[in-house]
Amino acid sequence: MSQRVNYNQQSPEIVHSLMEISKQLSKSEISQTLRDMVNIRASQINGCAFCIDMHVKEARIHGERDLRVHHVQVWRESTLFNAQERAALEWTEAVTKLTAEGISDEIYNRVKEHFSEKQMSDLTLAIGLINQWNRLSIAFRAVPGSADKFFGLDKAGMN
Template sequence: MSPRLNYMQQSSDLFKKLSTLSMGVKASGIESGILYLVDIRASQLNGCAFCLDMHIKQAKIGGERELRLHHVAIWRESPLFSERERAALAWTEALTRLGEHGVSDSDYAAALEQFSEKELSDLTFAVGIINLWNRLNIAFRNVPGSLDKAFGLERAELA
């Protein structure tokens, strides 16, 4: 796979704004561990190799255990996730795999059992943003690991 165009350079103003929005979500108060799980799961569902690679490395640097990283794909069967994390992963799947009828009332109610309205709103922004990043990186075929040095991801020591 070879990269197509560099959207970060071609649309630098939009890239900067999306990056700023991403940083705003990280400062929203939702636990960083949950945000890592959201980024990883959406990237798995969308098949975004660049983002999946990056967010696994970020999670490891952030202190996430490797076994939990392996279990994100099987989170429903795994005993390694809290109820709050499970709710975030279910919400991520509901929004990433939007069906013909949108998000069900039961999915919404389940998410509200674990998150306040403000947190659920912030979480929804997080899911929307990672889905946009996934689409950008898939469309323009960014190569996994190609920006590790620029983002300081070599510290994950996963190469």
């Protein structure tokens, strides 16, 4: 597989803006662990190999246990996630798989038990951002691992 378009080169100002949003989200009340799990789960749902590769490596660099990363896809059955992480993963699925009916009050009410309004807003922005990155990477066939050196992901020791 080869990349169709290098969106970093073709739209550098916009890509830079997306990266700035990511920097701002790293300063939010949403923990790095939650952001890693959200990024992995949305990327799994969307089938984005580039982003799964990137965010699994990031999670490892951030100290996440391998088994938890492997369990992200089956979080509902796993005992490795606490209530807040489960809520974040449920919200990730709901926001990523939007339907014509939207997101039910039942899901929203379950998730808001674990997050303030500010945290809900930041979490939803983080989910929206990873979905945007997924769409770019899938549309233009970004090659998994091709940006490891640029992002420092070679430090994960997974190549």
